Amino acid sequence: MPRHIVFLIHGMGLQPAGDQDREKWFTPMVAALDKGWKSFAPLQALQRERLIEYVPISYDEVFRNYLGKVSSHAQALSAFMPAGKLASFINELGDAGEAPDFFWDDVFDVLFYRYGADHFRQLHVTVSDQIAKAVQERWDRQGNADTEFSMIAHSLGTAVAHGALNRLGGGKLGTSAAFKLGGPFFLKTYMTLANVSQVLWWGEHALYDATIVRPNMPTRPGYVDTFLNVRNAADPFPMPRRFAPVNWGRRYRELVVQHVHMLNVHDYCHYLCHPRVTGNFFQSLLGKLVFPVVALDETAQKFDDLPPLDDEAQRAKIRQVVSAFIVELRAAFEEGQAPLEGTVELVARVARLAWKLRKSVGAIASLP
Amino acid sequence: MTGCLYGRLYILVVWLLLTLPQLARAQATCDARALADLLLNTSDQAVAAAQLACPLPDHLLPATSVDALTGQGVREPEQVRAALSELARATREAGTAWSAAFADKLSEQRDVACDQTQSLDFTTTYPSGDDDTEGCDCLWVSGRAGSQVRTCYRVGTTDAPACEIAQVTFASWPKAAPALAAQRLGRSGLIKLSKSCRDQARKVLRDAHKAWNNLRDNGYLQYPWELAASRAFKSYRNYQDCFNSDPACRSDGLMPERWRLVFFHPALGIAFSGFGKQGKPSADAAAALLLELAGFTLYPSDFKYYFGLSAGAAVLGANFGEPRVGGLVHLTRWVHVGYYWCVAGEHARDASLIASFDVASWVGKLMNKNFLQ
Numbered sequence: 001m002p003r004h005i006v007f008l009i010h011g012m013g014l015q016p017a018g019d020q021d022r023e024k025w026f027t028p029m030v031a032a033l034d035k036g037w038k039s040f041a042p043l044q045a046l047q048r049e050r051l052i053e054y055v056p057i058s059y060d061e062v063f064r065n066y067l068g069k070v071s072s073h074a075q076a077l078s079a080f081m082p083a084g085k086l087a088s089f090i091n092e093l094g095d096a097g098e099a100p101d102f103f104w105d106d107v108f109d110v111l112f113y114r115y116g117a118d119h120f121r122q123l124h125v126t127v128s129d130q131i132a133k134a135v136q137e138r139w140d141r142q143g144n145a146d147t148e149f150s151m152i153a154h155s156l157g158t159a160v161a162h163g164a165l166n167r168l169g170g171g172k173l174g175t176s177a178a179f180k181l182g183g184p185f186f187l188k189t190y191m192t193l194a195n196v197s198q199v200l201w202w203g204e205h206a207l208y209d210a211t212i213v214r215p216n217m218p219t220r221p222g223y224v225d226t227f228l229n230v231r232n233a234a235d236p237f238p239m240p241r242r243f244a245p246v247n248w249g250r251r252y253r254e255l256v257v258q259h260v261h262m263l264n265v266h267d268y269c270h271y272l273c274h275p276r277v278t279g280n281f282f283q284s285l286l287g288k289l290v291f292p293v294v295a296l297d298e299t300a301q302k303f304d305d306l307p308p309l310d311d312e313a314q315r316a317k318i319r320q321v322v323s324a325f326i327v328e329l330r331a332a333f334e335e336g337q338a339p340l341e342g343t344v345e346l347v348a349r350v351a352r353l354a355w356k357l358r359k360s361v362g363a364i365a366s367l368p
Numbered sequence: 369m370t371g372c373l374y375g376r377l378y379i380l381v382v383w384l385l386l387t388l389p390q391l392a393r394a395q396a397t398c399d400a401r402a403l404a405d406l407l408l409n410t411s412d413q414a415v416a417a418a419q420l421a422c423p424l425p426d427h428l429l430p431a432t433s434v435d436a437l438t439g440q441g442v443r444e445p446e447q448v449r450a451a452l453s454e455l456a457r458a459t460r461e462a463g464t465a466w467s468a469a470f471a472d473k474l475s476e477q478r479d480v481a482c483d484q485t486q487s488l489d490f491t492t493t494y495p496s497g498d499d500d501t502e503g504c505d506c507l508w509v510s511g512r513a514g515s516q517v518r519t520c521y522r523v524g525t526t527d528a529p530a531c532e533i534a535q536v537t538f539a540s541w542p543k544a545a546p547a548l549a550a551q552r553l554g555r556s557g558l559i560k561l562s563k564s565c566r567d568q569a570r571k572v573l574r575d576a577h578k579a580w581n582n583l584r585d586n587g588y589l590q591y592p593w594e595l596a597a598s599r600a601f602k603s604y605r606n607y608q609d610c611f612n613s614d615p616a617c618r619s620d621g622l623m624p625e626r627w628r629l630v631f632f633h634p635a636l637g638i639a640f641s642g643f644g645k646q647g648k649p650s651a652d653a654a655a656a657l658l659l660e661l662a663g664f665t666l667y668p669s670d671f672k673y674y675f676g677l678s679a680g681a682a683v684l685g686a687n688f689g690e691p692r693v694g695g696l697v698h699l700t701r702w703v704h705v706g707y708y709w710c711v712a713g714e715h716a717r718d719a720s721l722i723a724s725f726d727v728a729s730w731v732g733k734l735m736n737k738n739f740l741q
Contacts, residue, residue: 076636080636080657093591115599117594117596117598118598121621121623121624125577128573129576132566139563146556166608170610171611171616171617173618174568174572175482175618176568179566180613203607203608210611212612221613
């Protein structure tokens, strides 16, 4: 049995749960992690399957089921609706989730989590239940404490996982404190890719004060042993309210990468193709005796932040556009800007930035 | 005689050749660094268990107890408790500061119930060459049942400020090895013992999951704007239920809200007119478009059905010149019946009885009649 169970949690968007492995959402994620594993000399001699098992956690069906129900009701309504603006609105609802659509497939997930009344609890329960099931199966089957648990969450998944872990460890479940903070369950390593927990946080206190999903310190207990927060400097999603706690100790590490190999720099596979990302994760699981810093640096230094293109002029152009994009992103949300106060201001700033950058995106549209 | 001596010497040499590497290995694994490394790189539980027992020899902790704590499968709770008692006794007999504290915690946590933290809360920080436990070379951080007080057991004599809270210091990693081994055995045993607590926790999560599924399958659909409007109510905004390590928390933050809002909810029904003061009820029906302006639905704790009331407007057969106002009653997911007065147009003062399609088709089947024909 592998010693490390790593939960994989997806972000927004359609997450196929096909019958065959190649059709499942997590297959490319595991492939990217395995590719990373093989790129490090000290790990090549070790069998990943003997040490690490990846366990996918999915919550996408919550959105799809809801949209399916809305769509079927709206379709029934539209059959009786006289033509007009109201009818076209109902028709639009009837199309929800029927055909690929960026709004219904991606944006709606975020809106549903943030504004969907108490349905955030449904997502927390869905994720918590899968975690608890995996823990129960491993500990019961294995019968000892050797198995350790870690997590890689992406985008919306960072916010959902953050909430789910807070609930799982924050209080009892019925009369049981089996998963409560201070008990046997905790995450050895929690790696977030494009962390939007702060963007989607709406609790009464500041996230950094309220959360238990923080590194365990002698002075304050946490649910996590090591917290790796990974961000691509060119990824706009985590920027509006960047996850940046202070005084969380050395077991909280922010890792900023700047590679642009795909147009969608927010994609989890794009994050995982950088050896600093996979390397730091594996190193935090296995320790520096097994996976020395030198070996990680050696592979990471060979990695090119730009895509392998023959045309040097195009590479220079991409470099220039990406650098300008990063400067604009920082100017919009960080440097000299007051913290975001509300959703309206957030939307306004995003719209302003999008308008400013519309030409830049065109310049790198040739990327895959 | 000489042959016999040579024979004995030969046996001794062979024995030494066979056992020395093992002795050296055993010695090496009694160092906590090597022990951690070994645990990390093996998935062979038998080897790991044997090495764990290394700093606690048989006369201190019998192999049967080690097996009860680390062996495969689920053991009888009494068997595990007895092994934990053995472990507590064995470490207490070691007579060091750490062993007394460890034995106390182990004894204390061995008998706690599920409503407390049932685990020897030792978070092992492996000596991985990393110097980053807040600058403190800390073997573990531990807590006591039901509290979050933690203690750092440092190794070596580092003067890092974070290490000032350390109450016990090990001179070196080899000296810390028995502590590491003992805590892993204790943790393993307590994880076995807390199986029933995990089962209870899973049941609560499964029940919550089932309630959400019932709401999805049997509940009254809330459109996106109804969900957004629900946030006006405080209970829906309570995002942080049980987030802050709340000792009083039990099942909060898991279940759907039982009172749910109906707000600008469009619906379809079948209307039977002539139910006004002087009207003549008719079995001729027309399709009705309803808009429930405001109302609520109430669910039982298992969310298998619901009741509800709402006030709103309706039009019959898309005749917007004759709007009707009234109310709708929801009784379980099947029965939705309303009474609406016509307030304008040719049929002003007439009233209609409006039933959901489900009810109308059910009554139609009973009467062998299709109302919309």
